[in-house]
Amino acid sequence: MSLPERQTDVGPPHFEKFLPPVIKENYGKWKSHEVLTPGTMVHTAESGDQIHTVRIASPRILATETIREMCDLAEKYCGGFIRFTTRNNVEFLVSDKAQMDPLVAELKEKGYMVGGIGPGISNVIHTQGWVHCHGACTDASGIVKAMMDEFHEYFTTKTLPNKVRLAVACCVNMCGAVHVSDIAVVAVHRKVPAIDDENVGKMCEIPTVIGSCPTSAIRPNPKDKTVTINEEKCMYCGNCFTVCPPINIHNPEHDGVAIVVGGKIGSLRTSPKFSKLAIPFLHNEPPRWPKVVDAIKNILDVYAANARKHERVGEWIERIGWEDFFKLTGIEFTFQHIDDFTFMRDTLRTSAAFKY
Amino acid sequence: MEEKEIQDEIFAYLEKMKGKKKLKEKDIYKKMMADHAELDKNTVKTALRAMINVGKVMYSYGGGASSVEIPSEEYLKEKGLI
Amino acid sequence: MGKYKTPMLDELEKGPWPSFVTEIRKAMNTSAMPEMAEDELGQLEKSYVTKKGYWKHGGIVGVLGYGSGVIGRYSSLPEEFPGIAHFHTYRINQPSGFFYTSAALKEICDIWDKYGSSLTNMHGSTGDLVLLGTTTANLEPLFAEYSSRGWDLGGSGSAMRTPSCCVGMARCEWANIDAMGICNHMTQHFQDELHRPAFPYKFKIKVSGCACDCVAAIARADLSIIGTWKGDIRIDQAEVKKYADGGMDIQSEIVGMCPTECMTLDGTTLSINNEQCSRCMHCISKMTMALRPGEEKGATILVGSKAPIVVGSLISWVLVPFIKCDDEDFALLTELTENIIEWWDDNAKPRERLGELIEVKGMRPLLEAIGVDPQPQQVREPRKDPFFFWSESDFDK
Ligand code: HEM
Ligand code: HEM
Ligand code: SF4
Ligand code: SF4
Ligand code: SF4
Ligand code: SF4
Numbered sequence: 001m002s003l004p005e006r007q008t009d010v011g012p013p014h015f016e017k018f019l020p021p022v023i024k025e026n027y028g029k030w031k032s033h034e035v036l037t038p039g040t041m042v043h044t045a046e047s048g049d050q051i052h053t054v055r056i057a058s059p060r061i062l063a064t065e066t067i068r069e070m071c072d073l074a075e076k077y078c079g080g081f082i083r084f085t086t087r088n089n090v091e092f093l094v095s096d097k098a099q100m101d102p103l104v105a106e107l108k109e110k111g112y113m114v115g116g117i118g119p120g121i122s123n124v125i126h127t128q129g130w131v132h133c134h135g136a137c138t139d140a141s142g143i144v145k146a147m148m149d150e151f152h153e154y155f156t157t158k159t160l161p162n163k164v165r166l167a168v169a170c171c172v173n174m175c176g177a178v179h180v181s182d183i184a185v186v187a188v189h190r191k192v193p194a195i196d197d198e199n200v201g202k203m204c205e206i207p208t209v210i211g212s213c214p215t216s217a218i219r220p221n222p223k224d225k226t227v228t229i230n231e232e233k234c235m236y237c238g239n240c241f242t243v244c245p246p247i248n249i250h251n252p253e254h255d256g257v258a259i260v261v262g263g264k265i266g267s268l269r270t271s272p273k274f275s276k277l278a279i280p281f282l283h284n285e286p287p288r289w290p291k292v293v294d295a296i297k298n299i300l301d302v303y304a305a306n307a308r309k310h311e312r313v314g315e316w317i318e319r320i321g322w323e324d325f326f327k328l329t330g331i332e333f334t335f336q337h338i339d340d341f342t343f344m345r346d347t348l349r350t351s352a353a354f355k356y
Numbered sequence: 357m358e359e360k361e362i363q364d365e366i367f368a369y370l371e372k373m374k375g376k377k378k379l380k381e382k383d384i385y386k387k388m389m390a391d392h393a394e395l396d397k398n399t400v401k402t403a404l405r406a407m408i409n410v411g412k413v414m415y416s417y418g419g420g421a422s423s424v425e426i427p428s429e430e431y432l433k434e435k436g437l438i
Numbered sequence: 439m440g441k442y443k444t445p446m447l448d449e450l451e452k453g454p455w456p457s458f459v460t461e462i463r464k465a466m467n468t469s470a471m472p473e474m475a476e477d478e479l480g481q482l483e484k485s486y487v488t489k490k491g492y493w494k495h496g497g498i499v500g501v502l503g504y505g506s507g508v509i510g511r512y513s514s515l516p517e518e519f520p521g522i523a524h525f526h527t528y529r530i531n532q533p534s535g536f537f538y539t540s541a542a543l544k545e546i547c548d549i550w551d552k553y554g555s556s557l558t559n560m561h562g563s564t565g566d567l568v569l570l571g572t573t574t575a576n577l578e579p580l581f582a583e584y585s586s587r588g589w590d591l592g593g594s595g596s597a598m599r600t601p602s603c604c605v606g607m608a609r610c611e612w613a614n615i616d617a618m619g620i621c622n623h624m625t626q627h628f629q630d631e632l633h634r635p636a637f638p639y640k641f642k643i644k645v646s647g648c649a650c651d652c653v654a655a656i657a658r659a660d661l662s663i664i665g666t667w668k669g670d671i672r673i674d675q676a677e678v679k680k681y682a683d684g685g686m687d688i689q690s691e692i693v694g695m696c697p698t699e700c701m702t703l704d705g706t707t708l709s710i711n712n713e714q715c716s717r718c719m720h721c722i723s724k725m726t727m728a729l730r731p732g733e734e735k736g737a738t739i740l741v742g743s744k745a746p747i748v749v750g751s752l753i754s755w756v757l758v759p760f761i762k763c764d765d766e767d768f769a770l771l772t773e774l775t776e777n778i779i780e781w782w783d784d785n786a787k788p789r790e791r792l793g794e795l796i797e798v799k800g801m802r803p804l805l806e807a808i809g810v811d812p813q814p815q816q817v818r819e820p821r822k823d824p825f826f827f828w829s830e831s832d833f834d835k
Contacts, residue, residue: 003579004586008503009629011531013588015618018537019608028607028616032727043609051609059456061570063464063475064547064556071540080540084560086604086653093609113456125563130485131458131478132511132527132570134493139485141458142450149453174745176563180657180753205378208419212789239747243419243789245495252489265657267649268720269697272656272753286486287446310695310724342750380596380788381636408503408634415505415595415635416498421788422505422595422635425498434574435502 020081022051022095038156039114040100052094054103057113057123057148057155060088061131061141069110077103087123087165089116113155119162121154125176126168134245135238136170137255138187138284143168146288147296154300161307161316164300165265172237180263182313183296184275189236190254192229199246201225212243235341256283259295261325262314273314276322278329280336295331302328323355357392362403363412365391370413370426378416378423411437442480446487462557468547469556474571477521478555481513492519499526499574501581505635507531507591508577524573528554528580529566531592531625531632534618535605536561549583563658564642565602566592590629596788597635598628603645604652606665611726612719613647614665614735615763620645623768624775631779638786641779648731649719655740655754660782660792661775662740662754665763669732670712671721677728679706692721736762737771741778741804742793752793757804759815774808781807802827 016024026045033043042052074082074092077100081093094100107114116122124147127133129140147166154160167181178184200209201224209227210218217233218240227247229240241249259282263275278299282291299313306328307316317325326333339347369387373379381404388400404424407413411432416425432438447459462482465475481492497510509527516523530546546567550556555571562568572580581591592600601624604610606617624643631637644655647665655662682688688708693701700714701721710721712732722729739761740754757778763771778792781804786795796804805812 003582006501006578006582007585007588008590009633010585010588010590011626011629012533012590012622013542015533015535015537015608015622018533018539018542023608028613030607030609030611030613031730032611034727043611053609057456058560059458059461060559060561061458061461062558062560063461063468064551064558065464065468066461067543067547067558067560071543074540082538082540082543083605084536084538086536086602088560090560113454127563128559130482130491131462132493132525134491134495134511136491136493139482142486145450145453145455145457145459148455152454172745173747174751177654177657179745179751180654205419208788212420237747242747243421250490255489265651265654267651267656267718268723269695269718272651274751274753284489286489287449309691310720380638381634382783405634408505411502414498415500417505417510417595417635418495418498421639422597431498435578 018081018083020051020079020093020095022049023093025049026051035118037114038117038120038159040104041117042097050097052097052100054092054094054100054107054114055085055116056090056092056107057116058084058088058090059141059145060123060126073103073106073110077106085116085123087116087125089123113152115156119159121148121151121160121164121166123155124148124166124168125178125181127170127175129170133170135173135242136187137189137250138168138170138185138257139286140168140170142287143185143257143289143292146290146293150293150297151300160300160304162310162312164303164313165263166296173242177265178260178263179274180265180272181260181275182263183259183261183299184263185257185259185292185296188256188258188281189238189249189251190256190281191236191249191251192231192234193236193238193241193247193249194251195226195229196246196248197221197224197226200227200244203246204244209240209244209247212239214239252284256281257289257292258282259292259299261299262317264312264314269310270315270318275314277337278325278331280334298331299329321355357395357399359403359406362388362395362400363407366400366404366407367412367426370424374426378418378421378425380421380423384424411435441476442483444479444483447479447483465556467556468551469554470552471521471555471573473521474525474555475521475557477513477519478525478557478571481515481519481522484515493525499577501577501591504591504633506594506597506633509594511571522571525555525571526574526577528569528572528577529562529592529594529600530569530584531590531600532561532565532567532602534601534603534621534625535608536565537608545587546584546589549580553580553583564592564599566600591633593632593635593640595635596637596639597633597641598631598637599640599642600632601625601628601643601645602653604647606645606647610647612650612665612722612731614667614731615645615647615663615737617645617647617653617663617665620663620763620768620771623772627772637779637783639789639791641782641792643775649717650723657743657751657753658745659743659754660741661778662743663763663771664738664740666717666736666738666760667732668734668736668760671710671715671732672730673708673710674728674730675707678708678725681725681728682706686725688725692724695720735764736760739771739774742791742796744791744793754793755796755801756816757801757808758810759813777808778804800827 603621644659
């Protein structure tokens, strides 16, 4: 069978082809919206026209069979108009209001989770993990599944003081937005990489390998056409592994995850914030990572009980102070919490006023 | 310079550097412009792109960064070019 | 069921949240190569047991003429799991705002079932529609099928990465700029830079319509374009009263949480000292029926954000406080973008992101290169130390 003629540099199709007529007509002329339930909302335009949205969760990894099933539902209830959100939820764009409730009913009947809107927990931004990436030192999808089995009510019904954005990254490259999430899991190494001397010489450009190390821990070893690593300087970032595979950073015994908290994207009230270290290390415990889930549940519960309405996790912690955060959550404060890398100057305390 | 001549020189340069240094497009522009004052970036770029389009030269990826290389026989077979 | 026993993964098919394991299993039903999803499950179960991944570093694969869009992936245990000896990623550039019709999606699925594993990521964290798992031999057929239907590849490697945006004017009353229009325009404008990796490293563009920043532009784009406004927030006092009557404690929830303390409430009449407002979006997002952004719209341009590799993560810094984005083809914004990229491309070392380059060189050379004056909006506070550079041009002032 012959293939169609390829084209280059055509880019993606223009989005206009995929907009429901009511959106096309009111593009840029929306006036307000109302969240009806955690899974439904209605946007109203200046003209008075309305579009109803129904949002469902997705595991992000989707089989084409599931996509087709969603498409069938979209055809049945909303003219086939369907979109995805930046957090990997799926949205049905319903122009005929009467179709919304039956759509929700059928979605629930089929086992889909309707929700994700408003002050709760939306879908979890995450990365490839053992499912697909060579760098992964945990499985992102597995942790997400275990977490959300526990927290799903915050997606569908329960609310929190404000949105809590969760994320999971399977290595410090963080192909997500872990460094600015309310609560996030990031996989970390704790051991200096092992060097396969013979292959380093064959496969890698030595100057590039040396240049890749942020702490200048890597020295050339010209005699054996390889490199050596200064154990005292290495902080296990894995960048040398990225540029040179024979430098193996993986160590299943010692790899695991850290939990970071208090990051924020929006500029609402306070500036965007980085997430900061709460728990330096928990072991990988597949398939359900119970200690990770418990640790997050603890932080969530303490936040829910103590934060003021509209306060994000990071805003709440800044108001009460980090010393109180550790006290309230019972999380142990360790040497690892004190920055000794690029941000040390900004993070040590420079005042005699603090709490116990 | 004729496009063909430029392409031959690019190819020779890539062959010479093979296994020594991974070249980026920009390294090739710089080298060609240094050797031939009359050449500008766009002329070299056009010549190089024409080579890439037919698989005489290819983009490669390794060590976290992209570079330009002479394709392996395996690649050429895969693309039905030899 | 299937070739492998997967007790660990079976555990993840239980529970209410949708299961990715179930999805991998379902892929066996539709793919022309069901052994791909099957062996993926087998290998993944092994990872769950040993706590170790079994993928090799990406290899050199792609479609003729392009250097981007395909990520090579090979199992390190091809004999044990031959179905995933090749398991490459094919990144389709998504339509701006992730809008589809069922017909378009089904067509994408049909082609993928024929040439791939039937597994997808909807979507990758950069924005692409990610097709997960195909062979080297199937790349050219996939490209012919998709590109002929108008679906091009996205970016990867040292290239412009696929731009991405929030839903913007299509369905959000807070959009100050046409986020989807800008995203689509940038994607089309930079096709060459997207597909042919000639940059020092990756370059990401993300566009959000307002400071809520639903696409996380400020945290994960070298160039973050965020909608904003000038002028007065529009207030509908009747709607303010409705919020009060509905039980909202406007004094503490809105006025009391305004970061610049520029709001006052008199009974149920709300007033804003707009000169003092920092346009943070708190009040508007909580009282969308009553408050609307001012009418002079534009964008704030911030640069430099990235994940922690290598010397720590960065959140983007303000470069241009306000730029209009309503001209034909976003010409002002496009020119600014080109100038920023040119400065970076000319100065960066390999694998140096824009934010890292600015850390090395300082903001001044970039500001001079793009012809933007220093302004207090660009800093949180002025410098503290007395060590600063002068150049000849400063003495002429
Ligand atoms: C109730 C009012 C709101 C509605 C209806 C709303 C709507 C949305 C929508 C539709 C998305 C997906 C966007 C897309 O796919 O392009 C989204 C994502 C997001 N929204 Fe909002 N939004 C609201 C309020 C806010 C507020 C107040 C903030 C800031 C605190 C915020 C921050 C975000 C973020 C950070 C994301 C996703 C970013 C990511 O992917 O990590 N939103 N929101
Ligand atoms: C130096 C830092 C980074 C390196 C070396 C890196 C490397 C990689 C690698 C090797 C993969 C392939 C995974 C697979 O086989 O599917 C990948 C996937 C991906 N990366 Fe990164 N990455 C980095 C940072 C980021 C960041 C900060 C983002 C986004 C903000 C990002 C977005 C993506 C996306 C969208 C994918 C596709 C799969 C997914 O969505 O999870 N990367 N990256
Ligand atoms: S976070 Fe690391 S391990 Fe995970 S997909 Fe990205 S590069 Fe791979
Ligand atoms: S892991 Fe990071 S710190 Fe350690 S040697 Fe490699 S590059 Fe350097
Ligand atoms: S960033 Fe602002 S304009 Fe865009 S979808 Fe979010 S709230 Fe709306
Ligand atoms: S936008 Fe922010 S700063 Fe401006 S009035 Fe509202 S809450 Fe205050």
